[in-house]
Amino acid sequence: MKLYIKNMVCNRCIMAVENELEKLGHQPLNITLGEVLLNKELTDSEKEILSLHLQNLGFEMIDDKKSRLIGQIKSSIIEIVHHQNSDLKSNLSDYLSSRLHHDYTYLSNLFSETEGTTIEKYFIAQKIEKVKELLVYDELSLSEIAAKMNYSSVAYLSNQFKKVTGLTPTYFKNIKENKRRPLDEL
Known part of the structure; x- marks a missing residue:
């Protein structure tokens, strides 16, 4: 059974969800950002209990297909930016379309109407x-950060940062x- 969970945006989130599942006696087969694959179907009462426990940790189970798709878009973007060093082999629209098996126009319109902002x-x-x-870690120069984040120049990074x-x-x-903002508050 696959569950979709909102606000699960980092490795600590994955650990917290995994711990909660195990406390409730559920064995996750795989946990990634925003998704949990369980070894069995949950009953409605088990889903309700899990949902309450996850809410106490700041997470939310997503039930409807559109909300799940929004969660998958966000998780995909977070994965690219924060866990793959922004190493995107194609453009974002092609990547999302391919990964989520939907036309980018549909994804973009759904995201904009639901989130009040664009995917971009x-x-x-x-x-x-x-x-x-x-910048806070202070280990890389601005030009190294620009290169790492796939900006064409330091000037472009600086302009976008200031904007x-x-x-x-x-x-x-x-x-x-x-202070930096938590990823789930963006």
């Missing part, structure tokens, strides 16, 4: 969060007090 803006927000993380945050990357790096 969500993707940019995720990239900027990753850039903030890299989203209102700050230049250098100023952000210097103040470091501007």
Whole structure:
């Protein structure tokens, strides 16, 4: 049985969900961002109990197909940006269409109408969060960050960063007090 879970956006989230499932006596076969594959079907009462336990941890089980698809779009983007170093072999629209087996126009319209923002803006927000993380770690230069995040130039990264945050990357790096936002709040 496959379950879809909203707000499961990092490895700690996966561990928390896995621990909760095991506490409730369920054996997950595989857990990825936003998805859990269980070894058996859950009864309605088991789903309800699991849903309550997950809500206490800040997660939400997704039941309807459209919400599941939105969750898969978000999980795919988070996976690309935060776990694959933005190493996208094709453009985002082709990647999402191929991965989710839907026309990109349908995905884009569904995402925009449900989330109130475009897939592209969500993707940019995720990239900027990753850039903030890299700036705070202070291990890479701005040009190394631009290359790592697949920006064509430092100038383009700086312009996009300032447009989203209102700050230049250098100023952000210097103040470091501007806290990063959790991925599930983007």
